[in-house]
Amino acid sequence: MRLGERAGLKPAKPMRDVFGDALLEVCRRNPRVVVLDGDLGNSTKAETVRHAFPERFFNLGIAESNLVCVGAGLAACGFIPFITSFSSFLLCNAYDQLRLAIALSNINAKVLGSHGGITLGKDGPTQMGIEDIALVGGMPTFVMLVPSDPASMHKAVQAAVDHVGPVWLRSSRVAMPHIYPEDNCPFTIGKANVVRQGNDVTIIGCGIMVAMALDAAAMLADEGIQARVVDMHTLRPMDQATIVAAARETGAIVTAEEHLLIGGMGSNIARIVAANHPVPMRFVGLADTYTESGDPEDLLEKYGLTAEHIAAAAREAIAAKR
Amino acid sequence: MRVTSQLVDINTLKEMARSFRLDILDMTTKAASGHPSSSWSCVEILTALYFGGILRYRPDDPWWPERDRFIMSKGHAAPALYAVLAAAGYFSRDLLWTLRQINSPVQGHPIQGLLPGVEATTGSLGQGLSLGLGHVLGGRLNRINYRVYVLLGDGECEAGQIWEAAMAAAHFKADNLHAIVDYNKYQETGPISREMALEPFVEKWRGFGWHVQEVDGHDIAALIEVLQAVQRVRGQPSVIIAHTVKGKGVSFVEADYTFHGRALTPEQATRAREELLR
Numbered sequence: 170m171r172l173g174e175r176a177g178l179k180p181a182k183p184m185r186d187v188f189g190d191a192l193l194e195v196c197r198r199n200p201r202v203v204v205l206d207g208d209l210g211n212s213t214k215a216e217t218v219r220h221a222f223p224e225r226f227f228n229l230g231i232a233e234s235n236l237v238c239v240g241a242g243l244a245a246c247g248f249i250p251f252i253t254s255f256s257s258f259l260l261c262n263a264y265d266q267l268r269l270a271i272a273l274s275n276i277n278a279k280v281l282g283s284h285g286g287i288t289l290g291k292d293g294p295t296q297m298g299i300e301d302i303a304l305v306g307g308m309p310t311f312v313m314l315v316p317s318d319p320a321s322m323h324k325a326v327q328a329a330v331d332h333v334g335p336v337w338l339r340s341s342r343v344a345m346p347h348i349y350p351e352d353n354c355p356f357t358i359g360k361a362n363v364v365r366q367g368n369d370v371t372i373i374g375c376g377i378m379v380a381m382a383l384d385a386a387a388m389l390a391d392e393g394i395q396a397r398v399v400d401m402h403t404l405r406p407m408d409q410a411t412i413v414a415a416a417r418e419t420g421a422i423v424t425a426e427e428h429l430l431i432g433g434m435g436s437n438i439a440r441i442v443a444a445n446h447p448v449p450m451r452f453v454g455l456a457d458t459y460t461e462s463g464d465p466e467d468l469l470e471k472y473g474l475t476a477e478h479i480a481a482a483a484r485e486a487i488a489a490k491r
Numbered sequence: 492m493r494v495t496s497q498l499v500d501i502n503t504l505k506e507m508a509r510s511f512r513l514d515i516l517d518m519t520t521k522a523a524s525g526h527p528s529s530s531w532s533c534v535e536i537l538t539a540l541y542f543g544g545i546l547r548y549r550p551d552d553p554w555w556p557e558r559d560r561f562i563m564s565k566g567h568a569a570p571a572l573y574a575v576l577a578a579a580g581y582f583s584r585d586l587l588w589t590l591r592q593i594n595s596p597v598q599g600h601p602i603q604g605l606l607p608g609v610e611a612t613t614g615s616l617g618q619g620l621s622l623g624l625g626h627v628l629g630g631r632l633n634r635i636n637y638r639v640y641v642l643l644g645d646g647e648c649e650a651g652q653i654w655e656a657a658m659a660a661a662h663f664k665a666d667n668l669h670a671i672v673d674y675n676k677y678q679e680t681g682p683i684s685r686e687m688a689l690e691p692f693v694e695k696w697r698g699f700g701w702h703v704q705e706v707d708g709h710d711i712a713a714l715i716e717v718l719q720a721v722q723r724v725r726g727q728p729s730v731i732i733a734h735t736v737k738g739k740g741v742s743f744v745e746a747d748y749t750f751h752g753r754a755l756t757p758e759q760a761t762r763a764r765e766e767l768l769r
Contacts, residue, residue: 203632227628235621235655242625245603245610246633247556265615266652270622274603274612 173346175476176383184341185283187319189214191326192251192281196222199330201247205240207233207254213283213340215253233262237280241270244278249330256282256298256339264304271335272308279329279336285315286427287455287472288343288377293462298339299455302404303432305337312358313404315339317379318348321402324356332358339376343465346380348400361408367395370483371415371422375401375434378425378453384476389483396483404434409441416446421486423451425479430454449489451482499542504711507578508538512740512767514574514587519754522591525599528738528750530571532675532708533642536733537575539714540640547637550580553607559637560626562611564619565644565673566600567752572609573597581608617650619643620670624656627665638667638722646678649687654699660728661700669721670701670730673708675737677748696730708733741766 171180181187196202196218203225210216210228219226229236233254240250252259259267259282271278282305285298305313312332316322322340329336348354348364355362364379365386372382379400386396397419399411415422422442424435435452442450453474460472469475511534519525540546546559563572570590577584586606589595596605600614611622623641630637647653660668674692676683683689696703702724706717714733721729737751738744741763744755755763 224632229659230655232652232655232659234617234652235624235659238618238621238652238656239625239628239659241611242622242627243629243632244625245622246626246629248629248632266618266621269612269615270618276603 172377173380173384175387176380178346178348178380178383181319181344181347183344184316184322185212185214187322188281188283188326188340189217191323193217193221194323195326195330196225199249201249202330203227203243203248203250205229205236205250205252207231207236207258209254209283212255213253213281215251215281233258234266237263237266238270240278241274241276244276249277249279251279251281253281253283255284255296256301257284257296260298260301260304268308272310275310275334277333279338281338281340283340283342285339285341286376287460287468288341288427288465290342290465290468291462294459297460299429299460300432301339302426302428302434306405306432306437308335311335311337311405313337314358315375315402315404317374317376317400317402318345320347320349320351320354321356321400324354325402328356328358341376343377345377348379348383356402359403359406359408361411362400362402363397363411364400365396365398367397368419369394369396370487371397371399371419372425372479372483373399373401373412373415373422373438374425375404377427378474381474381476382425382479385479385483388476388480394483394487401434404437407437407441409445412438412441413445416442416448420490421449421483423453423479423482423486425453427474428454429457431457449486451486453479453482501712504538504542507542508534508711509767511538511571511574511578513764515570516755516760516763516767518570518573518587518590520757520760521588522754524591524754525570526567526752527570527754528744529565529644529675530568531739531741531744532735532737533568533571533673534739535709535711535714536642536671536673537571539711539718541575541579543711543715543718545715545718546640548579550608553581556633557635557637560610560623560639562613562619562623562639562641563601564613564641565616565647566613569599569601572601576606576608579608582606616644616647617652620653620656620660623668624660624663624665627668628663630667636667638669640669640671643670643672645672645674645676645683645689648672648689657696657699657701664726665728666725668728669718670728672730672732673735674732675735677737677751679751681748692732700727702727702729703732704729705732705734708735709739
């Protein structure tokens with residue numbers, strides 16, 4: 170069954186294509202936005218800007234350390250750089266540069282970490298960004314955004330430009346169905362969106378897992394369980410109020426992320442729940458392992474990231490309520 | 492409109508260099524930590540840049556968009572940078588004595604945004620040349636002509652990022668980007684030639700498409716001359732390889748590379764002061 174089909178969500182084009190469109194749009198609106206590429210513009214789709222504004226597009230080649238610091242230098246000159254590559258290459262080749270030149274310097278630079286998660290599929294685990302949430306989590310000044318559909322990607326790119334300071338934006342190769350109407354996506358940094366109401370359990374997801382959570386909620390509804398679904402599009406700063414309200418009002422929480430469970434979104438939510446209103450929790454994400462090449466659907470199934478897995482986790486969490 | 496980069500006579504510059512060495516001694520001795528020997532080796536380079544008529548800058552308008560940039564890529568030489576910036580008027584000399592103390596902006600390594608005149612956060616080596624290239628590209632987009640000077644350590648040139656930046660700077664024909672290597676021949680654990688050979692160093696830079704000049708890094712007049720000469724190079728970035736002595740000015744520090752990350756004891760500081768005042 171197609172992702173989002175159970176929940177009645179319309180299919181959309183790949184997120185990287187949406188990012189390319191959104192980036193071009195902010196470049197049209199704001200002449201201070203410049204784009205830096207680590208020779209992957211045709212994969213991240215940052216190349217839309219290369220064609221439209223060649224003077225504001227710099228390919229620094231396959232040299233991520235240099236790429237990040239050149240971006241930091243441009244930011245110091247008053248430009249708003251979008252530093253773009255795969256999240257795995259940026260974080261694993263240039264963590265030191267992201268940390269000193271951008272995070273510690275608290276500079277106004279934006280980083281696009283494309284090909285997040287395992288759904289890039291056939292290129293395999295060398296290219297997959299399954300630890301980006303954990304690694305960006307290690308840099309205290311970075312805002313971290315994980316859009317879940319085309320409308321939220323457009324809003325996230327614009328919000329990144331409007332925010333003064335470091336922003337990390339996760340993009341993906343895969344298509345994510347429409348969660349929001351194209352012209353009506355609420356998006357405030359640090360304010361999660363409740364995309365489905367319910368009081369029996371709350372499923373908190375980010376990225377592709379939001380559509381999957383809505384599919385799971387549709388399955389649960391057939392059993393008479395009403396699940397609340399939250400789109401946690403901002404992972405830092407995290408929306409504590411929405412999390413605590415979910416714990417208080419639904420009494421059970423499931424988190425779902427296309428990321429390692431260790432150091433991921435769920436562990437950060439658990440910290441907030443434990444400190445404020447402890448309730449049973451279950452966690453859907455990648456176990457402590459690297460994955461492999463394959464079709465995205467096959468990978469999601471094999472590594473436990475499906476609506477069925479989320480629904481099962483929800484039933485467990487509900488059963489654990491006192 | 493005050494543009495501060497006064498050209499003063501060589502003897503005055505030499506006296507300034509001596510006073511910077513004394514400041515570095517006092518700062519690191521009071522902090523009981525820091526890198527005095529790495530700071531002393533680049534004192535004449537900084538003196539020539541800031542007071543030899545090379546850099547255009549305004550201490551009363553530190554982020555003046557048209558300023559020339561100076562990036563201290565070898566961040567452990569921060570005491571030298573702080574001493575020079577204070578003398579230039581960016582901030583009070585009183586701050587110098589708070590080096591490495593809690594609640595002070597005078598951090599052990601430079602942090603961008605804490606002090607006027609500090610252009611970059613450095614201390615993890617290898618990043619400054621790339622930052623400098625970013626400033627070059629930003630200047631082009633802003634249509635402002637300024638120059639960007641980056642001081643590199645010799646050991647720092649072992650870092651791959653230096654050569655990523657070197658390749659990119661030549662590709663972008665960044666002829667307003669000037670690297671200066673403080674070639675004091677020692678890294679933390681020993682002589683460069685023993686630990687990780689840089690030679691043939693000049694040929695490496697030439698191979699990456701850079702204009703290269705060598706100079707005695709303690710001869711202020713020669714430094715000023717070569718810093719002026721590289722401004723006339725067109726179409727390629729330039730690097731000045733400044734041959735220096737680690738710990739320059741204090742004989743027993745010059746003779747002992749283990750002073751790298753170590754301040755002098757109060758007794759050693761007294762002897763060092765006597766030598767520096769001689």
